[in-house]
Amino acid sequence: MDTDLQSKFASLLPHLYEPAARLYLGSEALSLGLGGKQKVSRLAGVSRVRTDKGIEALISPAPSGSLRTEQRIRKKSGCRKLLKEKEGGLMEALEAVIPPHTRGDPMNPLLFASNSLRHIEKALVGKGYKVSHVTIGELLKSLGYGLQANRKTAEGSSTPERDKQFEYINTTALTFMSSGAPVISVDCKKKELIGNYKNQGGEWEEKKHSPAVKEYDFAAKASGKAVPYGVYDIAQNQAWVSVGIRSATAAFAVNTLRTR
Known part of the structure; x- marks a missing residue:
């Protein structure tokens, strides 16, 4: 699918003037649905700005006789x-x-x-x-x-190293x-109270039959805390989780690796 679309872009885009090229890119992006703009930009080797402008032109057509319908077509050499x-x-x-x-x-x-x-x-x-x-x-x-989250710099300039x-x-x-x-990463997941307490996530149940849990989370009344430890093998792309009931100590981390 991607190969066919990429071939279409390679054969058609060189023969289209800029306004027509934008419309073509926009129509392909709309037909692909979610993620279409990114896929079109990647396969066609164009910026998302061109695709966005094509979509904008398609969903908001200009009225008859407007300047958009009477635009001068740029020569191919006129495009940057x-x-x-x-x-x-x-x-x-x-x-x-x-x-x-x-x-x-x-x-x-x-x-x-x-x-x-x-x-x-x-x-x-x-x-x-x-x-x-x-x-x-x-x-x-x-x-x-x-775009990823920016880092804080208010505390002062960071060291070059x-x-x-x-x-x-x-x-x-x-x-x-x-x-x-082997190269692995080990991390301690969020601790959870053991018992009938509120936890994140959901369970498959009949509609309007949500599981009832205690209103207040008092750790003193819980049976303990579950401490999940996640281990990820980077090269093999495999992971597993061990669950303990004691503190997240180095000894627990080592035992997690040994039991694997």
Whole structure:
């Protein structure tokens, strides 16, 4: 499906004037439904701005005789070339800057550090590319990246070596994984009271038959606390959970690994 659509874009877009190209991109995005804009931008190799403008034109048609219907069609030479075409290797350089600083990718051992658009701009300019942080944001969106939470800086400027320890952990983890050695992450999940108490989540029940639980959560009256420990094998993409009833200590973490 994706291959066929990509072939259509490659064969049709070079022959369409800009207004028609936007309409075509917009119509394909609308037909795909949820996530269509991102998929169209990725397969066609265009910015989401062009797709958004096409969708806007489709859902709000101009009245007859308006300026939009009488627009002058630009010559092909009049369109600005895509920056990624003018700057050869830009997309590859951008993706090379991102991986060690990716946030939220479970397949990457390092999940702590993140790069701002300004930092990425500085890195690319240092490599000889002429690109602004605004354009970098658009390119990242076309690659499927999303905006992540910003970090607090009100306490003062951070040390230049802030990310060194995490980059070291990431490099070491990748070295172990490449040699076939196990690399795991262990974390303690949210503790839960044992008993008929309110917990997050839901159960399949008949409509209007919600399970009744105690109104107040008094730890002293509970049978104890369940302490879930999650273990994730990064290379094998496997995980398991052990549940204890004591404090989340190092001994419990070690025992969790041994029982596996």
